[in-house]
Amino acid sequence: MILSLNHDALVIGGGIAGSALAIQLAEAGRHCVVIEKAKTTQHKVCGEFLSPETLPLLRRAGIHPENLGAQTIHSLRIVAREMLAEITLPSKALSLTRRTLDEALLERAKQAGANILRGFTVERLLPPADEESRGLWRAKITNASHISMYISGSEAFLATGKHDLRGWQRQTNRSQNSLVALKMYFRLSPEQSAQLAGNVELIFYPGGYAGLQPVEGNAANLCALISREKLRSMGSRWDRLLEYMRLQSPHLERRLTGAESLLGRPLTLSSIPYGFSVESSFGTESPWRLGDQAAVIPSLCGDGMGIALHTARRAAELYLRGKSAAVFHDEVRHQFGRRLYFSTLLSRAIVAMPALAHITRVWPSALSDIFAATRVPGASIHTETLGMRC
Numbered sequence: 001m002i003l004s005l006n007h008d009a010l011v012i013g014g015g016i017a018g019s020a021l022a023i024q025l026a027e028a029g030r031h032c033v034v035i036e037k038a039k040t041t042q043h044k045v046c047g048e049f050l051s052p053e054t055l056p057l058l059r060r061a062g063i064h065p066e067n068l069g070a071q072t073i074h075s076l077r078i079v080a081r082e083m084l085a086e087i088t089l090p091s092k093a094l095s096l097t098r099r100t101l102d103e104a105l106l107e108r109a110k111q112a113g114a115n116i117l118r119g120f121t122v123e124r125l126l127p128p129a130d131e132e133s134r135g136l137w138r139a140k141i142t143n144a145s146h147i148s149m150y151i152s153g154s155e156a157f158l159a160t161g162k163h164d165l166r167g168w169q170r171q172t173n174r175s176q177n178s179l180v181a182l183k184m185y186f187r188l189s190p191e192q193s194a195q196l197a198g199n200v201e202l203i204f205y206p207g208g209y210a211g212l213q214p215v216e217g218n219a220a221n222l223c224a225l226i227s228r229e230k231l232r233s234m235g236s237r238w239d240r241l242l243e244y245m246r247l248q249s250p251h252l253e254r255r256l257t258g259a260e261s262l263l264g265r266p267l268t269l270s271s272i273p274y275g276f277s278v279e280s281s282f283g284t285e286s287p288w289r290l291g292d293q294a295a296v297i298p299s300l301c302g303d304g305m306g307i308a309l310h311t312a313r314r315a316a317e318l319y320l321r322g323k324s325a326a327v328f329h330d331e332v333r334h335q336f337g338r339r340l341y342f343s344t345l346l347s348r349a350i351v352a353m354p355a356l357a358h359i360t361r362v363w364p365s366a367l368s369d370i371f372a373a374t375r376v377p378g379a380s381i382h383t384e385t386l387g388m389r390c
């Protein structure tokens with residue numbers, strides 16, 4: 001690869017949002033580079049549920065998850081100690097491991113003509129007004145051998161997900177950031193695997209909740225959230241958390257009986273700023289913020305990847321029409337503000353009072369209403385299309 005040091009667009013982070021943006025910019029003939037710190041695609045802390053709203057956005061980016069081994073998900077089950085309700089999704093959802101999906105997106109960006117720099121971390125991002133920048137955005141990038149260089153671009157796009165770049169931290173003080181996420185793959189017993197097939201299960205327990213669903217390779221993804229204090233009271237130990245969740249939910253206990261862990265230890269993530277949305281950037285020099293850098297929706301909505309793809313798409317469209325990052329950020333705040341507020345309120349309430357999940361027994365449409373209110377704009381689920389089974 002011949003690396004040019006000046007680009008139309010510097011895309012920082014080659015996850016969902018960064019790759020999707022690069023695909024669109026490269027297809028429009030823009031000279032862009034994606035800088036991704038991981039040399040090879042890694043497992044990520046994620047429930048890996050591709051909602052019905054996410055699928056068209058992925059297909060528009062040229063990704064067809066079914067061809068990559070994605071599993072079909074047709075129903076959502078709400079579980080506390082036992083199953084409370086089952087909702088048939090209005091159209092099918094899928095599940096696919098992030099390792100497979102992120103690799104496919106990066107590969108697609110490369111095919112579209114983007115330069116992909118893997119194994120380089122952006123250490124600093126200097127705005128055009130900086131005296132060292134000469135009117136361009138400049139990024140200092142370093143690899144594992146401590147080789148550093150600067151690359152520059154007319155615009156910079158921040159798609160670093162949950163990782164904040166030094167000097168460009170998100171203002172997350174009003175978010176729900178007291179939860180820790182832990183993810184493990186399991187091989188379930190054949191009987192439990194058959195019972196889980198086609199379903200995503202949302203399991204509530206005091207102090208948090210977990211998602212369980214099948215993924216490719218005959219595996220099941222258990223992605224759990226738990227309050228920091230509760231995890232601390234368990235000595236921050238995965239085995240004790242697992243024991244706690246199994247005790248709280250006989251349903252989960254049955255699912256995991258005879259199951260084999262597929263990773264040496266769980267992947268973890270803390271300080272997730274649920275409810276964050278990008279602040280106004282009018283009058284300031286700001287990079288364009290995409291994906292989790294723009295908005296973080298509680299995991300129980302299963303729509304973070306949809307938001308990453310949607311923000312990437314809108315950023316590309318507005319950039320190509322000559323609009324500013326501030327206009328884009330304003331749009332994101334307007335589109336997602338209400339959804340984020342509402343879903344974060346729900347997430348806080350359910351973590352504090354998991355018994356709230358029992359509302360689905362007496363008021364099943366509560367769930368469909370919540371889902372309709374938290375969807376990616378332009379692809380809303382209409383509540384009347386949800387078939388309910390309790």
Ligand SMILES: Cc1cc2nc3c(=O)[nH]c(=O)nc-3n(C[C@H](O)[C@H](O)[C@H](O)COP(=O)(O)OP(=O)(O)OC[C@H]3O[C@@H](n4cnc5c(N)ncnc54)[C@H](O)[C@@H]3O)c2cc1C
Pocket residue numbers: 012013014015016017018035036037038045046047048049050051054120121122123159160161162163165181182223224225269272290291292293299302303304305306308
């Ligand atoms: C517990 C949990 C469960 C979830 N479950 C779901 C779900 O089931 N369905 C769903 O749709 N969403 C889910 N999400 C949300 C989803 O994972 C995120 O919203 C989505 O990954 C955001 O995409 P992104 O591109 O913004 O960030 P990411 O996908 O995290 O990508 C960011 C990339 O930037 C790179 N990077 C970071 N810093 C630098 C740097 N300095 N230099 C270079 N590269 C850098 C990283 O290596 C990474 O590859 C979940 C999130 C959590 C926490």
